[in-house]
Amino acid sequence: MALIEFSDKGLCCPQGQFYIDPWKPVEKALITHAHSDHARWGSQSYLCHQYTKPLLQLRLGDNPYQTVEWGETVFMNGVKVSFHPAGHVIGSSQIRLEYNGEVWVVSGDYKVANDGLSGQFEVVPCNTFITESTFGLPIYKWKSPGQINKDIQSWVLKNKELDKTSVVIAYSLGKAQRVIQAIAEVTDKIYVHGAVYNVHQTLINAGWKLPEVHRITPETTKEELTASVVVAPPSADGSSWMKRFPNHVTGVCSGWMQVRGNARRRNVDAGFAMSDHADWPGLLQAVKATGAEKVFVTHGFQATFSRYLNELGIEAGEVKTEYGNDEEVSPLAVTDEDSIETDESVSDNPEAKTFETNE
């Protein structure tokens, strides 16, 4: 019996009698992070990192949540379980399982670079590593978080000089916080869409020190918004919500912006290749550093990445999951790679608070 099996409900640990990021309701769910393709509604109990809990409460409503800290050990029917930083978004964790001397690590989503908020990705040595591959092609190489921030800052300043409103499109959990931090260094007042505001307030209530932001309401005037900076989720891009901004320009933060055609097709004024997922060198670095003899590749370019790993002499196989959107997360659709993870898409939970899309 393998320590982890790939079942129709998700990644299952038969010995420990739990699932990791299941996509169907189960008895016991271990959650890597609060994005909606990893944290789904309906399970009887959840185990997650302490930073993830308030985000799960926001998204999934009240449930029995149990939390751990990074590095803390929990035994589940003899399986030794611990959570370790994944660097993807706030609270995101890799999950390490050990049983009879064998170690498996489920990465969830991760990035190797430190964005200053999500924690530094930790290398966890293991026998078997389950990795994502959202950007598993060598064309994806990110600039450093500091450099990307500078790019966004100078774009925002340039627009301000021209009396234009900058609308920065960033997914509400993860990139929005990074963008807000960066913009706060160059501007005093930041306006945000309701979806971004909800996540922001949840984090502040949980004790995070984040810059002050102003929620856009029907009362927000055109004068206030002129030449200001606005942070909104992908779902707002192209919607009627955007019409309130006089003379605005749109900048999209997404790894897909690495390719010119994608920026052009989305008809945006600026594309910033910023992502919370590891780029190609990051994926390779992580996989090699774990020293794993066997690698399973999930959502993204799994066929490509696993073939390449095999050629490097690292035994790898593809796993079909319901994370991401299978092999082809359309980079050109209205929303970006995170669209499947957007707050708005958590629709199957009748008790969840409804999140705003427009007002």
Place this chain on the structure above:
Amino acid sequence: MNKVENDIERLLNEDHDRDISYSASGVGGLGLGGFADLVKVLGTSTKTTDKLNALVQYFASADDKDKVWVIALFSGRKPKRAVNTTQLITWCVEAAGLPGWLFGESYHTVGDLAETISLLLPETIPADQISESKPLHFYIDTFRQIEKQDESIKKQFIIESWDQMNQNERFVFNKLITGAFRIGVSQKMMVNALAKFTSLEASVIAHRISGNWDPSTTTFAELLNESPTITDYSKPYPFYLAYALDADPESLGEPEAWQVEWKWDGIRGQMIKRNNTLFVWSRGEELMTDKFPEYHSLKDVLPDGIVLDGEIIPSIDKKPLPFALLQTRIGRKNVTKKNLQETPITFFAYDLLEYNYEDWRNRPLDERRKQLQAIIEPLTTPTIILSPIVTFSKWEELTELRTTSREMGAEGFMIKRKSSTYQVGRKTGDWWKWKIEPLVIDCVMIYAEKGSGRRSNLYTAYTFAVKDGDKLIPFTRAYSGLTDKEFNEVDSFVKRNAIEKFGPVRTVKPELVFEIAFEGIAASNRHKSGVALRFPRINRWRKDKKPDEINTLDDLKQMLQVYGK
């Protein structure tokens, strides 16, 4: 020179939209980086004014030789091809240390070879750092020098150049090597940008930058030289293009004010005879003189110093033949005797732009037409004829006549104001094209393939079928006609309903019904269906129709009977 400097000064003062990142690194020395920035703005900007500003700023600070090349590149001219794509790819995967198949996967996702290479090469200069790249013309000149050299010399030059560039610059550098820039710069925008640096009229600038001048020997000063002499005898005038008439022709007022001709379905062209030499240009500014040997004898009958506007069209006894025949003629390297007999090409002349070396474009159309008639009518050769004027006294009569367009081998009417001058580009008001409705057919999508360029990640190229009994017969492909939103919708349908993979092609469940519009139909034995369509495109998505309600192969064959001649 002084004037240009003054203009630049004025422009810089006026122009508050100046992008800080464009400040030149030195006087007249933007280098390849400046050009790369320009290409980026032109390729991604969503606003025409931003593009125009970027061009103007570039022209205000770039090296003169580079400017000439930019004009040339953006009007479709290409530098010497020094290395081929196989070499480029080989050197790229070598430098990046990647297996070839991974290059293929990357290319499939990016959809552009130059960009793929620029993204795969190991970074030597961070994107935000100013590189030490040389001016644009340096690279182009070097391509010429190394063209006949050993592969090792070429390789050394390419690799060293890559090493000195950031990703943005590598992209344009690779574009220079692999071919034309397909950048959204219309001739009109180029003319508007250049107009800020000279007092020449727009029509003159447009004329100067068209034709077959050589960017490696022409200077910027020569291009915008303010004396009116003709130095290049082959140079065509920019074409005057008509707008589609959507309204009732009654709205044009008195019929007497208008001249009406048939709208021919050929290639718009200019025939030039200057300095005793004949030149034939297509609207795409391609010199096509050699493609049509039958025109060569016209050199002996046309007066010198003349430019005619007309339609290049295969015809017998003044009756046009289907466009498909012209296409097969153009596609050939060598024209045989048999071709000349079966598909003789005629020039249907309809306007006179230059006569006795004098520019006639500012004279009214009826004066130009009278002179044209006087020149062409006496000629006895079947190779050039006057495009006839359609006589009518009431608009209703014309509406009636329009229904006979297809029998005439025409696709509707051209309606031109008799007092109109010959303008530059597409201008509204004086010239109208009044086309007949396209032919349409309902069919079902059966295969899908990813598009290219900006659509490289979406299934946007489709093959459609009609039914034949209980079989589905593919008959055409189409890539355009849907909105971005609809393309996204079809794309996700394909991803969910793909039945089989054949390389990049997906067989999909025959479920989505579309109406395909096209301009003509011809018999073809290269197609399973036996027909080939002209200009097929998706007219609309028939969500209201089920796959069993589509047209049949018999319907297509019937259309071939009626319109295929």
